[in-house]
Amino acid sequence: MxxxxxxxxxxxxxxxxxxxxxxxxxxxxxxxxxxxxxxxxxxxxxxxxxxxxxxxxxxxxxxxxxxxxxxxxxxxxxxxxxxxxxxxxxxxxxxxxxxxxxxxxxxxxxxxxxxxxxxxxxxxxxxxxxxxxxxxxxxxxxxxxxxxxxxxxxxxxxxxxxxxxxxxxxxxxxxxxxxxxxxxxxxxxxxxxxxxxxxxxxxxxxxxxxxxxxxxxxxxxxxxxxxxxxxxxxxxxxxxxxxxxxxxxxxxxxxxxxxxxxxxxxxxxxxxxxxxxxxxxxxxxxxxxxxxxxxxxxxxxxxxxxxxxRPHLEEKRWQAEAACDHFDSDTLGMQWNFIRTPREDFWSLGKRLGHLRLYAKPETMTEEVNPSFIGRRQQHINFAVRTKMEFQPNNEQEVAGLVLLQNQDFQYRLEIAKSEIKLIKRESGKEQILAAHDFNKSEVFLKVEAYGQNYQFYFAENAEQWKILYGNADGRILSTDVAGGFVGTYIGMFASSNGFESTNYVDIDYFEYIGLT
The missing domain is CATH 2.115.10.20 (Glycosyl hydrolase domain; family 43)
Structure with missing residues (x-):
């Protein structure tokens, strides 16, 4: 080439x-x-x-x-x-x-x-x-x-x-x-x-x-x-x-x-x-x-x-990274990051083999803290993310799910709560529930698809049987041009008890990120 x-x-x-x-x-x-x-x-x-x-x-x-x-x-x-x-x-x-x-x-x-x-x-x-x-x-x-x-x-x-x-x-x-x-x-x-x-x-x-x-x-x-x-x-x-x-x-x-x-x-x-x-x-x-x-x-x-x-150098392709992380290793992949320095063991790859366990911390995704969050960079203009989670909230404070994050004041959270799944848009520090759906199962599949600045959010009780929760969400709030700062969008998993102590956790079976054409 x-x-x-x-x-x-x-x-x-x-x-x-x-x-x-x-x-x-x-x-x-x-x-x-x-x-x-x-x-x-x-x-x-x-x-x-x-x-x-x-x-x-x-x-x-x-x-x-x-x-x-x-x-x-x-x-x-x-x-x-x-x-x-x-x-x-x-x-x-x-x-x-x-x-x-x-x-x-x-x-x-x-x-x-x-x-x-x-x-x-x-x-x-x-x-x-x-x-x-x-x-x-x-x-x-x-x-x-x-x-x-x-x-x-x-x-x-x-x-x-x-x-x-x-x-x-x-x-x-x-x-x-x-x-x-x-x-x-x-x-x-x-x-x-x-x-x-x-x-x-x-x-x-x-x-x-x-x-x-x-x-x-x-x-x-x-x-x-x-x-x-x-x-x-x-x-x-x-x-x-x-x-x-x-x-x-x-x-x-x-x-x-x-x-x-x-x-x-x-x-x-x-x-x-x-x-x-x-x-x-x-x-x-x-x-x-x-x-x-x-x-x-x-x-x-x-x-x-x-x-x-190309440079006049012999081409050397590395083995392609898997699009899906099944969390089968005893260490996190290099693509994963925390927000700020993790100071406690709020995550584990060993508590349940083949799963990433995230414990609910009192800290939330809307504070400048070290929340219970593990995420990776968005790397494509068009992309799809899928994950399977198991989570049983004990009260209204305990939540978990997917977050598309620019910073603590600009984000989308596809959130599993006590009796529902909801999509929350946070812009300039103000929150709006864009959609909610009754949900009482312990297992749930979540998906986000983005085509340019058009974001679609899905959930499912069974694999690949998707129901749309919200379509045509405006992705522009995730840009530095709206939110300020110097970083790009992160996509990740989180768990929070919203200011209260908790021993609850979410188990994540896999996380798949695919760039789309």
Missing amino acids: TTFKNPIIPGCYADPSICRVGDDYYLIASTFEYFPGVPIFNSKDLVNWRQIGHVLDRPSQLNLDGTPNSKGIYAATIRYHKGIFYMITTFVESATGERRNFFVTAENPEGPWSDPYWLEDCPGIDSSLFFDDDGKAYITANRRPPSGQDYPKHMEIWMQELDLETKQLVGEKYSLWDGALKQIHAQEAPHIYKVEGMYYLIIAEGGTGFTHSVTIARSESITGPYEGSKTNPILTHRHLGRDYPIANIGHADIVETQNGEWWMVCLGSRPYGGKYRNLGRESFLVPFIWENSWPVVNPGKGIVEMEGV
Whole structure:
């Protein structure tokens, strides 16, 4: 096959960072308030990717208690140096709280990764690592310019040496660059590279929305001064208009193949049903060449396309993942996430073999807490989800079911209650029961089908004998364009006792997710 299709990793896998070790490529992405944090993927050909783990998979590494939605883990960078993998990232406590940068290390990308090394006096977000030829290591991030901001969200990129022994910054902080596009705002996502003796600094400018972009500067010295390219921005889609199928392209990282080709990974979104981005920000791939010692992205076109010519690498397809999880393993699949750090054993794969058991917690899906929830990303514009649950509510407070979640204030819940199944729409924190049907069985089949922004909700007493509960629900409330924030839609299972203590639980026999054409 001579072409590939974008995105290379669909769904809410924002801020991709990439590195190559031999003929293996590794890519990571942001995870915000979800746990485990920072999924790591492996590829041999830059097109076919398989998840091999999470970098932050232990509570000792990642305390998300009290983290608001769309805060938490931002814009991680992965690098490899002398047998060690490094992942550096920013932990954003809240909208106004501290931004703390840390890194972890591992000899094997599958883990285990170390506990965090927290960096003192390391301001800003989107921290990155660079290892120079002389063995010195440097950290870059953004900050407000020491001389003050000339316009709203005016930031600069700074750099400081990292002592690999003490795991702390040493020496002077250097102001490197405050971007090419004055007044555009939000200079962030810095990465330094050294190519043929020249230092290159790639950053993002314009925020993460429609005006997102990639710009570049270079210097003969790592400390500067840095000269911006006259062709900046080297990549953006804001000039294509709001009807182009790929939007808000930006936040790039680059890699050279073992064959000497250069490729860029970046984030972007696929709006649908209007200007709505339920899938969040996804990971895309685009080629570039060097011309007069500057990069030219996708020569002759200058944009990210839905389909492009493949890298000149031997194709390596991984075994396809099963569409249906029957919960037969003793560990959760890598596609599953919790909201914030799980602090108690509210789920089990061993209490009933072949089932996932979720215990009802007092916490609900409408609070910024760690509810009894296990979910996965929506990865397709059209999709179908099926599940079989066994649940016997003891009172009106105990509920369980499926949830389509943007955040605590924007969601759909297909909910099993004491004597009924109901569909609840929650928009801007206000709830509306769209449909309800009497139901007293302990076993129930639930299904959601989405075609664009049109959602259909079903239930059944027996397999595949579906009854529609509600049709034509508006999926746009699940987009960041309505709900705000930075994450895409999650689909998952939940159980709650709505503020009361409970020992009850729901047993889930299977969960099937299928992308539809």
